Amino acid sequence: MKIIDAHMHFSVIGNFVETAANINCECDIPTLKREFDKCGVVLGVGMGVDPSNMVEGSINPQIITHGFTKFPPYLAQCLGIATDMITAENREQTLAAYEKLLQEPSSLGFKIYAGYQHYFVDDEIYHPFFKMAEKYDVPVVIHTGDTASSHGKLKYAHPLTVDEAAVDFPKVRFVIAHCGNPWIIDATEVAMKNPNVYLDMSGLIEGLVDSTEFLRERAGYIEHLKTWLNYMDRYDKVMYGSDWPLADMKNYIEIIKAVIPKKYHQAVFYDNALNVFRKLKDYLPREKAVRID
Numbered sequence: 001m002k003i004i005d006a007h008m009h010f011s012v013i014g015n016f017v018e019t020a021a022n023i024n025c026e027c028d029i030p031t032l033k034r035e036f037d038k039c040g041v042v043l044g045v046g047m048g049v050d051p052s053n054m055v056e057g058s059i060n061p062q063i064i065t066h067g068f069t070k071f072p073p074y075l076a077q078c079l080g081i082a083t084d085m086i087t088a089e090n091r092e093q094t095l096a097a098y099e100k101l102l103q104e105p106s107s108l109g110f111k112i113y114a115g116y117q118h119y120f121v122d123d124e125i126y127h128p129f130f131k132m133a134e135k136y137d138v139p140v141v142i143h144t145g146d147t148a149s150s151h152g153k154l155k156y157a158h159p160l161t162v163d164e165a166a167v168d169f170p171k172v173r174f175v176i177a178h179c180g181n182p183w184i185i186d187a188t189e190v191a192m193k194n195p196n197v198y199l200d201m202s203g204l205i206e207g208l209v210d211s212t213e214f215l216r217e218r219a220g221y222i223e224h225l226k227t228w229l230n231y232m233d234r235y236d237k238v239m240y241g242s243d244w245p246l247a248d249m250k251n252y253i254e255i256i257k258a259v260i261p262k263k264y265h266q267a268v269f270y271d272n273a274l275n276v277f278r279k280l281k282d283y284l285p286r287e288k289a290v291r292i293d
């Protein structure tokens with residue numbers, strides 16, 4: 001089965017190096033390609049976390065890793081939004097820098113770090129980005145749920161905050177990352193109720209786990225996920241994502257396969273990503289045309 005990983009990272013800033021080491025991996029292109037080939041992943045959507053320092057005087061779009069400009073055909077990105085650094089003075093230039101980079105074929109959407117950034121998703125600071133997302137027909141992926149750092153404020157990361165933005169910007173597609181974990185019920189409700197809201201299944205497990213053991217030992221958690229996804233009954237709104245290198249790709253795929261009914265695997269592991277990240281339709285054929293490994 002061909003897989004699109006709709007939420008992963010490719011960064012060499014401090015904690016990602018450590019995170020990769022936790023799963024006996026390195027965050028470099030040869031390792032990534034080896035993992036993709038092993039697991040049948042044809043493309044990964046990296047979430048930008050590193051400032052790109054591309055334009056002086058503006059707050060630059062956060063990209064997947066500092067200085068990384070040449071994309072292999074199996075990797076694309078969502079531009080991270082460093083909200084807390086946007087000021088009245090740099091705002092116009094900042095928006096221009098984002099708009100310029102968003103026009104690259106490898107830029108598939110935006111990423112908001114709700115919770116890490118202390119703004120509600122419907123805060124006015126994001127409105128120009130939502131208008132840009134609408135103009136370029138790209139989605140906005142939103143971190144929801146638990147934060148990796150205790151500096152995160154959870155009220156901003158609750159899936160209900162996505163509901164506000166989804167209603168006010170009905171033409172923008174929003175992705176609730178991590179299925180709102182642990183607010184799974186709330187996340188499925190927001191996705192079920194809003195035609196423009198989707199879920200990704202990344203970040204539900206961290207570190208190196210054995211899938212068989214995990215499915216046995218955390219049977220209650222798995223049942224909870226299955227129950228609410230089943231209750232939502234909209235598998236056309238669910239995308240596979242790993243949050244690699246936070247989790248080992250192979251075991252993570254096995255676990256999500258166990259959560260999603262088999263008849264929806266094609267949709268969840270591949271097709272739905274094409275509907276959410278619409279630029280992929282033009283980007284994916286490069287898979288065959290260019291190989292950089």
Ligand SMILES: [Zn+2]
Pocket residue numbers: 007008009047202203243
């Ligand atoms: Zn992530």
